[in-house]
Amino acid sequence: MLTTRPRGTNDILPGEVEKWQYIEEIARQVSGQFGYHEIRTPLFEHTELFLRGVGETTDIVEKEMYSFEDRGKRNITLRPEGTASTVRAFLENKLYANPQPTKLFYIGPMFRYDRPQAGRYRQFHQFGIEVFGSHHPSVDAEVIGLACEYLERLGLNQLKVHINTVGCPKCRPQYREALIKYFQDKKDILCKTCLGRLEKNPLRILDCKNTQCQELSLNAPTIQNSTCSECQIHFQQVQNYLDSVGIEYIVNPKLVRGLDYYTHTAFEILVQGIGAQSAICGGGRYNGLIEQCGGKPTPGIGFAMGMERLLLTLELQGISLIANYNNPEIYIATVGEETEQLAFRLAMQLRKKGISVEKDYLDKSLKAQMKTADRLNVKYTLIIGEEEFEKNQVTIRNMATSQQNKIPISDIISYIERSLRGK
C-alpha cells in the first residue's frame, strides 16, 4: 500500500511529462490567441456548489464525488469538473463588473470516483474554456472553433464534431412531455435505467447505448420539431457561423449531455480507437447556470477536453510529440578527490552561464564516467585527472569526433561557450 498509488491515479514520469507540457503550452497559446485568460481555482469547493452547479440528479453528483468533512465540519468536495468553480469565481470576484463577455480557460486535475478503465481515471485532467455574458451565436461557434483549432494544431485528424440543440427553459418542458408521452406505452421494452430516466430526465433515453432503447429512439420525437423558434434560429445561426469558416460537423439530434445545466447548443468531439470512451471534448451552452448559482441572469458557454484521452489519441494516430529531454551538454569526468571538488565548482560556474552540466556523484571509474557521458549524449566531456590538475588544465573531448585537447583551466569556460554557442 505504501508504494502503491491510489486506484485510478497516475504518476506522470520524466519522458511523459514533456508531452503534457507540450499540449498544455499549445492550449495556452491557442486560448491566448482567441482572447481567453487563464483562471486557477481551488481543487476543492463547498459540496453545495456542485450540487447546485452540476445538478443533483446527475451521475457525477449522485455517485462520483470525492466528498469529505473537513476539521471545521465543512462539507468539501474535490472538483469533478471545472465549470461550477469558474462560475463561482466569476461571481465571487465580481468579474461581471469588467467589460463583458468574460472569456476564461483552465487546465488542471478533476476528480471523479468512477471505476477506472481505458481513458477514464479518478484523477484526470481537463483543459476547458468558459465564456460568460453573451448569448451571441458567434460565441457558440467560436467555442467550438477553438476546440477544433487546438486539436488541429496538435496534428489530430479524423475527429467528428457532433452538435445539437437541447432547447431552452421555454421549449424543453414541451419536448420532455412529448418524449414521456412517446415512451410511456413502451415501458416494457425500455432498459431498467431508462425506466428511471423517464421520470427524471427523459432526454437521456435518446443517449442510451442499449440497442432496444436505441431502436425505440429512432422514431421518437426529435427536439428539432419541438424547439421554439428562438432556439431554432440560434441553432441555425451557430451552424451558419461554423459553415462560414469551414468547420465540419454532424447534427446529431440524439446528442444529450449528462450535466443538467446545458441549454441550446450542445456538442461533443469524438474519436475512435481509444477504447469505449470516445469523447475527447464535450461542452455546450448553459444560460441558466449562473443565475442558479446566485448571480444575475447571465448566459454562459464552454467546453472541457480530457487531456489523458487527448494523449491516447495522439499516440493512436502516431503523432510523436518531440520530447525535449533536457540532456546535459557537458559532462565532467574526474579522477581523484581534489579534482571532484574542482568539477563541482566548474559545473556550478558553467550552469550560471546557462550551460547544462552533469557530473559523477558515485565515485565511478573514469571508464564508467565516460560510459555515462556517452549515454547522456553530451557534446563534450571534460576530463580532469591528476595530470591536468597539476598543470591547471582540463582535457575537453568532443564525443562525436573523439578529438580532445587540453585547455588551461582559466580559459575553459569561455572556450566551452565558444564551442557550444559559437560566440
Place this chain on the structure above:
RNA sequence: GUGGGUGUGGCGAAGUGGUUAACGCACCGGAUUGUGGCUCCGGCAUUCGUGGGUUCAAGUCCCAUCACCCACCCCA
C-alpha cells in the same frame, strides 16, 4: 455498483506438483598503465501480488483477498 481477463527480478517473458526459478533487455562491475559507443566475461528474484488451505512436496491445485487491465454504466 455489475461482469470478464491478468498478477513470476527494473521491464519483457519461460516454467507437465518434485531437487540450485530458463532466457532476452536494462542496470552494475571487469577485460594490465586515466577515456564512451562494438565484443567478451561476471554480478543482479532466500522467491513467484498477499493470506490461508490441500500435499511427503506448490510458482504450478483449491479458497479468500488485493491490485491492474477491459467492458457495462457514465463521462472528459
